[in-house]
Amino acid sequence: MSQNIDDIVSKIGNIARAFGISRNELKLYFILLLNGKMTAKELSDKINISYTKIYPILTKLEGRGWIRRIGKRPSYYIANPIREVWENVKKNIFDSLEKIERDLILPISVLLSSQTSFYNIALVQQDAINQTLQQILSENSSKYYVAISFPEILSQELVKLLEANSYKHDVKVILSKSLKVDSNVLQVRYLDSMFGSGIITSNSIFLIIKTQGNTLLGMFSNHIYFVEIGKVYFEYLWEKADKNRDNA
Structure with missing residues (x-):
């Protein structure tokens, strides 16, 4: 069993190290996962690490939400389910990537775009919103991220354009x-509610809100800064959204 754990740690150790997870942390977690509850002394003997050095590792694992401690004198440690731990790891990775994008990629992108190109920001009145949406969907782009909360803009023409692009x-x-699309082609997820609607492409963003007068108002921009912020926020909503409309 010890050899199996060593093999697992060896396979994923280099990847884990990139996210600040040590081999000893991995080894302790898998030992607890396979052996059930154990004391710090038992773990120290099992992994051949001094008794005083085992506690900082256990504290880190508790802080990560990988293990939990029960009882006193002696305390026992138990591994949390591997699926639960993996979801936690994915969230931490996603948060780290978002921080890199926010603190590094976006500022550099804005700096480069401000030096090399012009950008537009324009308001779009209600009577031109559907036409603008169709124009954006007709432009060449590697991605089309769409959020719709207003039934007025969920037209059959819009759905057909989305389906054509999705191939x-x-x-x-x-x-x-409250809305529904009957399509076997599109990737669709649902949220209980959204502030507004919009579409994000590789090069532009078009946001739509409802004013106090209950009319729609759109804002279009091709500024890279707004586009990148929109992508990050859409991906955040996408992770929260439910594939099943009844569960949203």
């Missing part, structure tokens, strides 16, 4: 749970 490009659609 060659990355198309994702988030709908308010």
Whole structure:
């Protein structure tokens, strides 16, 4: 069994190290996962690490949510389910990547775009919103991220354009749970509610809100800064959204 654990740690150790997870942390977790509850002394003997050095590792694992401690004198340690731990690891990785994008990629992108190109910001009135949406979907882009919470803009023409683009490009659609699209082609997820609607492509963003007068108002921009912020926020909503409309 010890050899099996060593093999597992050896296979994933280098990847784990990139995210600040040591081999000893991995080894302790898998030992607890396979052996059930154990004391610090038992773990120290099992992994051949001094009794005083085992506690900092256990503290880190507790902080990560990988293990929990029960009882006193002696305390026992138990591994949390591996699926639960993996979801926690994925969230931490996603948060780390978002931080890199926010603190490094976006500022550099904005700096480069401000030096090399012009950008537009324009308001779009209600009577031109559907036409603008169709124009954006007709432009060449590697991705089309769409969020719709207003039934006024969920037209059959819009759905057909999204379906046509989805055969060659990355198309994702988030709908308010009060809306529904019958399509076997589109990737669709649902949220209980959203602040507004919009579409994000590789090069532009078009946001739509409802004013106090209950009319729709759109804002279009091709500024890389707004586009990148929109992508990050859409991906955050996409992770929260439910594939099943009834569960949203």
